[in-house]
Amino acid sequence: MVAYHQCAFIFFSGLTLLNRLHNVDWHYLRYSAIYIIPAALIGIFGLLNLPTLWLNSFIYSVTLFYGFTWLLNRGIKSQHVWADRGLLILGGYIAGISLTGAPLMVAVYMRNVSKYQLRDTLFVLWFILVSIKMTTFIALSVDLHFLTALTLLPIAAIGHMLGLKAHNAIMRNDLLFKRWIGGGLVTVSLFGLWQLYSKLVQDF
Numbered sequence: 001m002v003a004y005h006q007c008a009f010i011f012f013s014g015l016t017l018l019n020r021l022h023n024v025d026w027h028y029l030r031y032s033a034i035y036i037i038p039a040a041l042i043g044i045f046g047l048l049n050l051p052t053l054w055l056n057s058f059i060y061s062v063t064l065f066y067g068f069t070w071l072l073n074r075g076i077k078s079q080h081v082w083a084d085r086g087l088l089i090l091g092g093y094i095a096g097i098s099l100t101g102a103p104l105m106v107a108v109y110m111r112n113v114s115k116y117q118l119r120d121t122l123f124v125l126w127f128i129l130v131s132i133k134m135t136t137f138i139a140l141s142v143d144l145h146f147l148t149a150l151t152l153l154p155i156a157a158i159g160h161m162l163g164l165k166a167h168n169a170i171m172r173n174d175l176l177f178k179r180w181i182g183g184g185l186v187t188v189s190l191f192g193l194w195q196l197y198s199k200l201v202q203d204f
Contacts, residue, residue, distance in 0.1 A: 023120045025113045032112075033128070035085050036092035036105065040129055043096020044136050057196055059098045064189035066103055070182030073175060076107040084108045095129050102126070 047055065069076060078084050091104030106122065113121050 020120045020123070023117050024124050025117045025121045028109070028112050029121055029124060032088050032105075032108070032125075035088040036095070036125070036129070037132065039089045039092030040096035040132060041136075043093040043101075044133055045096075046093075047097045048136075048140065048142070053196060053200065055097065057193065059100065060189045060192040060196070062094055062098070062100055063185050064193070066100070067182045067185030067187075067189055069103075070178040071186055072182070073179065076103055078108050078111055084112070092129075096133065099126075099130070099133075 068074075076087070078087055087104045087108050091101035091108075094101030094104065102122075105125070109118060109122060109125075
């Protein structure tokens with residue numbers, strides 16, 4: 001089901017951005033793309049070639065890190081240009097592997113993009129990254145299970161609409177929401193890493 005969430009994202013983010021392109025910070029998007037896109041391509045190459053056990057361990061570890069930062073209310077912050085570039089490169093690489101590099105890149109964008117343009121600019125960035133990943137998969141003849149993904153679009157549509165309605169409520173309780181999500185991510189990631197460890201021990 002590699003295509004499902006990415007097809008859904010392309011479809012619904014495209015609808016969201018249809019009338020919002022005028023509110024995108026194109027200048028910073030072009031600047032940051034110099035660091036993000038090459039790193040994302042390297043990440044995609046790793047996704048297609050690295051062992052599954054390594055990839056799963058990496059994804060769970062990154063998610064565990066995010067979970068702890070949210071649970072403990074410790075944000076990812078950038079205060080210097082060199083740190084910005086490092087976070088953009090690392091975020092791009094992680095996004096290429098699993099599309100979980102968002103918090104690293106958002107930390108940089110929040111410092112350099114107006115809050116009124118932030119959401120729309122990030123939507124365009126995600127759209128570009130997902131499009132690059134999907135195009136690469138198609139070029140390399142990766143089985144995308146495309147028809148199955150299309151049949152699940154109505155379910156994604158329900159989630160999309162509920163997410164839009166829940167957005168304002170979440171923003172009013174941002175700290176509490178992040179702590180609950182952080183706790184959930186920590187639990188799931190630790191369980192996932194334990195399963196990988198148990199499988200590795202059994203194989204040996």
